[in-house]
Amino acid sequence: MPSPRGIVVGYAGTVFSVDVADFAVGLLIDVLRRISFAHRFIRAGLWPLPLGSKQLPLVLTLFRFPFIPSFEEQFSEKFRALKRTDLSEPLNQFLTKHAQSVRALICGAGAPVNIETLNHLPSLSCVLTVSAGLDHIDLPECRRRGIVVGNASTVYSEDVADFAVGLLIDVLRRISSADRFVRTGLWPLKGEYPLGSKLGGKRVGIVGLGSIGSEVAKRLEAFGCVISYNSRKKKPSVPFPYYSNVIDLAANSDVLIISCELNNETFHIINKDVMSALGKKGVIINVGRGALIDEKELVRCLVKGEIGGAGLDVFENEPHVPKELFELDNVVLAPHKAVLTPESFSALHELVIANLEAFFSNKPLVSLVKND
Numbered sequence: 001m002p003s004p005r006g007i008v009v010g011y012a013g014t015v016f017s018v019d020v021a022d023f024a025v026g027l028l029i030d031v032l033r034r035i036s037f038a039h040r041f042i043r044a045g046l047w048p049l050p051l052g053s054k055q056l057p058l059v060l061t062l063f064r065f066p067f068i069p070s071f072e073e074q075f076s077e078k079f080r081a082l083k084r085t086d087l088s089e090p091l092n093q094f095l096t097k098h099a100q101s102v103r104a105l106i107c108g109a110g111a112p113v114n115i116e117t118l119n120h121l122p123s124l125s126c127v128l129t130v131s132a133g134l135d136h137i138d139l140p141e142c143r144r145r146g147i148v149v150g151n152a153s154t155v156y157s158e159d160v161a162d163f164a165v166g167l168l169i170d171v172l173r174r175i176s177s178a179d180r181f182v183r184t185g186l187w188p189l190k191g192e193y194p195l196g197s198k199l200g201g202k203r204v205g206i207v208g209l210g211s212i213g214s215e216v217a218k219r220l221e222a223f224g225c226v227i228s229y230n231s232r233k234k235k236p237s238v239p240f241p242y243y244s245n246v247i248d249l250a251a252n253s254d255v256l257i258i259s260c261e262l263n264n265e266t267f268h269i270i271n272k273d274v275m276s277a278l279g280k281k282g283v284i285i286n287v288g289r290g291a292l293i294d295e296k297e298l299v300r301c302l303v304k305g306e307i308g309g310a311g312l313d314v315f316e317n318e319p320h321v322p323k324e325l326f327e328l329d330n331v332v333l334a335p336h337k338a339v340l341t342p343e344s345f346s347a348l349h350e351l352v353i354a355n356l357e358a359f360f361s362n363k364p365l366v367s368l369v370k371n372d
């Protein structure tokens, strides 16, 4: 139609019609036949499924979770594990390729779930760690993204407490060192072996009276030790003396047992001042995390004889242990194994399955970590 000013207008006419119609039909077919969905399904590595397997929820296992055969069997009846078997493939590349649809992951101490990892897991809603400790998980970021977190709760507490007591008796009574004395043939040559020190009657200060610390207290009370403790807050139902300050606790203890969680407040909670308050005969047992102790200072104090001994299951830079400690007979070392027994493992496995079942049926996790 000519405009009042006589300007003629041209337009695209029907040149787009076919393409727009094609697109509309494409959209319709896509919606009806779920083609984009199928494409995402294949890209996420969900096809083909192993022969005969059902469409089970996919669970990413981010560290080499030591599945025992009975657990593997139970797990694979209910879930499919996505494991990174080729460790030469960078983690982020693996996650981008295979884990875009993953809603739940299992991790452990030593496999950090940090913001970078989370950025590569857009569908993630549940993090389960096989550890009691949570220092490898970015909890605020999980909270921000609405990701629920579950941990090992108390499944290890008794075993860790046994191990802490074992380390303490070993250091005080020099059991590992006596073993070396016998094995290296020194007994017939040197005769006498130095006396150890009695456990009963020792004043034991427990740093962190949570579930592990309480189990330690129960055991050491039975040995006749005198217990006191430090924790964030005084526990009204606990009969032991409370020290709000670790230096005061150390000054009133022969032994410090470290069983608190590692976080910004407890990093290097056992420092030079605590060690000098503990004194020349004082013994430190650490079954928490290496970074709870200023390790350089600990080594210095042990080498100089400024504290009496140490039993250590955890270290600041695992699996690297300061070599100076290898030479010291008043130090007992273990490779972060206080938690592990076949019994605690099977309790853990049950808990992991129960948590996954709860998560995939929209119920609260059995060992939900309070994260607010």
Ligand SMILES: O=C(O)C(=O)CO
Pocket: 109, 130, 131, 132, 133, 134, 152, 156, 339
């Ligand atoms: O449970 C924990 O926190 C552990 O250290 C296990 O490795």
